[in-house]
Structure formats: C-alpha cells, structure tokens
Amino acid sequence: MSKRFRTFCAVAMALILPGVAGAESLADYFPMESGMTWTYGDSFHVVQVGGMMKSLPPIYIVDYMGQKRYFIKQDGGKVLEWGDGKTRLLYDFGAKVGTSWKIEPLGDGSEILDGTVVTVASVSEGVSTPYGDFKGCVHLSMRPRDGLADAGFTDMWFAPGVGLVKWSEIWIGGVRSYALTGFSVRIETARLKAELTMDRQAYSPGDSAFIRYRLTNASRETLKLMFRSGQRYDFILEGARGKVWQWSDGRFFTMALGAQDLAPGDSVVVREAFVAPKGDAEAGETYVLTGFMAVMPDEPGAVAREETEVQVKFTVGRTGRPPDxxxxxxxxxxxxxxxxxxxxxxxxxxxxxxxxxxxxxxxxxxxxxxxxxxxxxxxxxxxxxxx
The missing domain is CATH 1.10.1330.10 (Dockerin domain)
Structure with missing residues (x-):
C-alpha cells in the first residue's frame, strides 16, 4: 500500500470521525463511538475509532491502516487535526457547496497533505457500494498543492448515519477506487476509571487548593503501568493565558525504568496541593487542572497516558471570605x-x-x-x- 494512498485515507477519515458531539448534521454523517469499525475491501483497509482523550476540548484517537492520528471537533462542524501541540483545519462541515479551504502544514511542510485544497462538491449525491446503496451523500474533492500533481486527485463520499462510504483517486499511476464492504459497532467499556477532585470549586487568590487523583482498574485483567523514570504522575494547571503551574517543574527524578501492576479493582491514589493563582480576582477566572500518570508512550500492551488523563475546572476570584x-x-x-x-x-x-x-x-x-x-x-x- 503506497504512502500516497494511506495519506489520503487519513484525510478522509479525519474529516468525519470527530463529529458526534458537534452540530447535528455532522453527527448524522458520521456517528462516532469507541470501537466502531469500517472495512473497505480487505484487512489492510480497516479503520477503527480507538477512543478519546479526556481533555478540553476532547481529542479523538483514530487508528487506521497501521497509523494513529488525533482530531479535535469545534462548534459549527469544524474538525482539526492535532499533532506536536499544533492544530490545523481539515474539515468544515458547515461550509456550503463550492466552499474550499487549504490544509496547512503541521510539521516542516513536507507531508503530502500540506497545501491540499478541499472543496465541497455536493451534499446530495447517491452512491452504490457492496455494503449497500446510499442517498444524500456529501461529496468532497481534494486537489494537491501546486507542483505535486503526481500526488493525484481524490474524491470522497460520506453517507448519513454511516460516514465515508467511497473514495476514488486519480494519480500518475492510474485510477483506484475503494468502497465500503463492512460497518460494525462494538461499544467498549473503558478498562480504567480516572477521577480528579478538589476540596472546593472556588478559591480566593493565595488559597491552598488540595487535590486527589484516583486511577482504578475497572477491567477483569491486571494492567501494567510502565515508567521511564522515577516520576509516576503529574498535574498541569492552565488558565486563559496558558500554563501557570506544573507539579513536576523543578523536581528531580531517578532515571530508571519502572513498572507497576494494577490488579482488577485496585487503585492508585495521589494527593497533592498547590496555591491558587492570582488571576482576575475581581471578575473571577476559570482554570483547568489536568492530572495523569506519567507512563511511557506507545508501550505495547501497557496503559497509555490518554487512558489515565482527567480534568477538572475551578474558579479563582473574590469568594467573600479571606484567603486560607x-x-x-x-x-x-x-x-x-x-x-x-x-x-x-x-x-x-x-x-x-x-x-x-x-x-x-x-x-x-x-x-x-x-x-x-x-x-x-x-x-x-x-x-x-x-x-
């Protein structure tokens, strides 16, 4: 399978998968649940919704063709791709027929999708596939950036209630088309339950805020947490102007690999404290606290960070009482x-x-x-x- 093919498949799925909680029309064209699977001809062309990071806004994890990508949905039907701390617009479901937008680079500009122009060609086409016939499909057309004509032109069709049902690619090597052959829903229960609580929901500047993080194994199997150092967890506090505090800043940890087994029903409990920032004391300011286990990324079979991540909101302002x-x-x-x-x-x-x-x-x-x-x-x- 060519890199060109995998990349265009990536965009096709990126445009639709994050839509379930957005505008009603977006959810209609691709209802998303963890475990949903789309098959296009053979085992090499399988796409599955892997899960969702517990972040604000949520980041959806999509596994397909041996790759993993991350997407964010916005109000009005926009879908962004997230990577290396940056985002780019991939899809605007609220756009009218004839509307076009360019896919901006996430990295150094060498990716084949960089500069690709996406256009809404139609919102009412019919498509026939081995899985069935679909009406009222949205048709998207993709044109590569100037100087990359051999990357090919791709057309994609999305059916209400199902998602991507067909795409075709015209490139220097000829024409290739793929259609939906299977669509299944397998709702999976999360194997971990992460909780983050605070002693109050509102603080005055300078108050001591006490937090408790709990991670519980909700599955029937022992789960393994792998660590690259002596650090086992972390907390990050963010406000309107970005990060204001991180528990691990200025701390030193032993540089040694570590592991922890979490038996069914067992929990990891962490208690910490920090000082409520000044913020806008008069009007009040909302902050987001994120807690997670500092596990190694992409460790096969082990717990992933996104499974342990959880957030809580609180405000800092005049609470009508003196600080602690x-x-x-x-x-x-x-x-x-x-x-x-x-x-x-x-x-x-x-x-x-x-x-x-x-x-x-x-x-x-x-x-x-x-x-x-x-x-x-x-x-x-x-x-x-x-x-």
Missing part, C-alpha cells in the same frame, strides 16, 4: 492535615516530605516563606491528632 491561613489547612481545622481526612497521619507525612525544601505555602506551617525543619517540627507535634 499560611498553614494551608485552616478548613481542615488541624494543622498538618493536608489531605483533610480528619487526622494527621502517614499520608500527610508523605505529602509534606514531597514538599520539603520548596516554597509551597500549603505546607509552610510557620509562614517563613519556605518548607523546612521548623515546619517539620510543627508537623511532628501534630502527628496523630484527630479532628
């Missing part, structure tokens, strides 16, 4: 009860030990601007206390 005390545990009533479970125990100790040597005010019990031995002695005095 410098101990970061005023609402927990006991100084040193960092996880707010009503007692000062070993979980609090491990959280304190992780923050030792930093300037995190959530653990600065004596308010001297750093987490040091004086804070440690205060913590020891409180160890074992209950609310």
């Amino acid at each position: 005390s410098s101990s970061g545990s005023q609402t927990a009533l006991i100084k040193g009860d960092f996880d707010r479970d009503g007692r000062v125990g070993f979980t609090d100790f491990f959280m304190f030990a992780d923050a030792f040597g930093t300037a995190n005010p959530a653990f600065d019990l004596d308010s001297d601007g750093g987490v040091g031995f004086s804070d440690f002695f205060l913590f020891v005095d409180a160890f074992g206390m209950r609310q």
Whole structure:
C-alpha cells in the first residue's frame, strides 16, 4: 500500500470521525463511538475509532491502516487535526457547496497533505457500494498543492448515519477506487476509571487548593503501568493565558525504568496541593487542572497516558471570605492535615516530605516563606491528632 494512498485515507477519515458531539448534521454523517469499525475491501483497509482523550476540548484517537492520528471537533462542524501541540483545519462541515479551504502544514511542510485544497462538491449525491446503496451523500474533492500533481486527485463520499462510504483517486499511476464492504459497532467499556477532585470549586487568590487523583482498574485483567523514570504522575494547571503551574517543574527524578501492576479493582491514589493563582480576582477566572500518570508512550500492551488523563475546572476570584491561613489547612481545622481526612497521619507525612525544601505555602506551617525543619517540627507535634 503506497504512502500516497494511506495519506489520503487519513484525510478522509479525519474529516468525519470527530463529529458526534458537534452540530447535528455532522453527527448524522458520521456517528462516532469507541470501537466502531469500517472495512473497505480487505484487512489492510480497516479503520477503527480507538477512543478519546479526556481533555478540553476532547481529542479523538483514530487508528487506521497501521497509523494513529488525533482530531479535535469545534462548534459549527469544524474538525482539526492535532499533532506536536499544533492544530490545523481539515474539515468544515458547515461550509456550503463550492466552499474550499487549504490544509496547512503541521510539521516542516513536507507531508503530502500540506497545501491540499478541499472543496465541497455536493451534499446530495447517491452512491452504490457492496455494503449497500446510499442517498444524500456529501461529496468532497481534494486537489494537491501546486507542483505535486503526481500526488493525484481524490474524491470522497460520506453517507448519513454511516460516514465515508467511497473514495476514488486519480494519480500518475492510474485510477483506484475503494468502497465500503463492512460497518460494525462494538461499544467498549473503558478498562480504567480516572477521577480528579478538589476540596472546593472556588478559591480566593493565595488559597491552598488540595487535590486527589484516583486511577482504578475497572477491567477483569491486571494492567501494567510502565515508567521511564522515577516520576509516576503529574498535574498541569492552565488558565486563559496558558500554563501557570506544573507539579513536576523543578523536581528531580531517578532515571530508571519502572513498572507497576494494577490488579482488577485496585487503585492508585495521589494527593497533592498547590496555591491558587492570582488571576482576575475581581471578575473571577476559570482554570483547568489536568492530572495523569506519567507512563511511557506507545508501550505495547501497557496503559497509555490518554487512558489515565482527567480534568477538572475551578474558579479563582473574590469568594467573600479571606484567603486560607499560611498553614494551608485552616478548613481542615488541624494543622498538618493536608489531605483533610480528619487526622494527621502517614499520608500527610508523605505529602509534606514531597514538599520539603520548596516554597509551597500549603505546607509552610510557620509562614517563613519556605518548607523546612521548623515546619517539620510543627508537623511532628501534630502527628496523630484527630479532628
């Protein structure tokens, strides 16, 4: 199978797969669920919806022809391709007949799709395939960028309720056409359940925010988490102006591979804390906190990062009360009860030990601007206390 063929197949599927939660017309032309499979003639031409990253906005994972690509849907029927932290417009389902757009480069501009022009040729054509006959199909025409005529011209047809049912390619080697021969739906239950909770939904600037992340094996098999270093997890805080905090920044980890088995029903639980940023204190500002396990990417058979990723939103503004005390545990009533479970125990100790040597005010019990031995002695005095 040629690279040219695989690439044009990629665009065809990219244009339609992310549509389920967008405008009604987009969902109608390709209802998407994890496990949906499209077959076009043989085992080499199979496309499957692999899943979805729990991000804002969601990033859909599509596996096809031995490749993996990531797509984002937007309001109004637009579909973007995501890669290396950048996005590009692939499809605008809200466009009228005759509307055209260019596929911009994601990388260095050498990809065959870069500069390709996509045009809406029709929204009411009929198509016959081995799988069945379809009416009211959307017809897209693709023209390669100037100077790349040998890449060929591709036409694609999408049927309501099914998706891509046919495409044909005219290139320097001749004409090739592929039609839908099989379409199946296999709804798969996620094998992992990721949860991220915070002690409040609204904070004042300077408040201590306490978070808990839990990853549970919801399957019937033992799952393996593979790590490239001593880092096991991470948290990233983002606002309107981008990233404002990341748990792993400034930390050092042992450079050694590691693994952890997660038996059915077992969980990994992480508790951390950070200081609510200043933001727009008067109007209030919304932030997004992302938590995930720092597992190795693309490790065969092991848990992938996107399976562990989860997000939560909260606001920072004037909440009508003063900020937390410098101990970061005023609402927990006991100084040193960092996880707010009503007692000062070993979980609090491990959280304190992780923050030792930093300037995190959530653990600065004596308010001297750093987490040091004086804070440690205060913590020891409180160890074992209950609310």
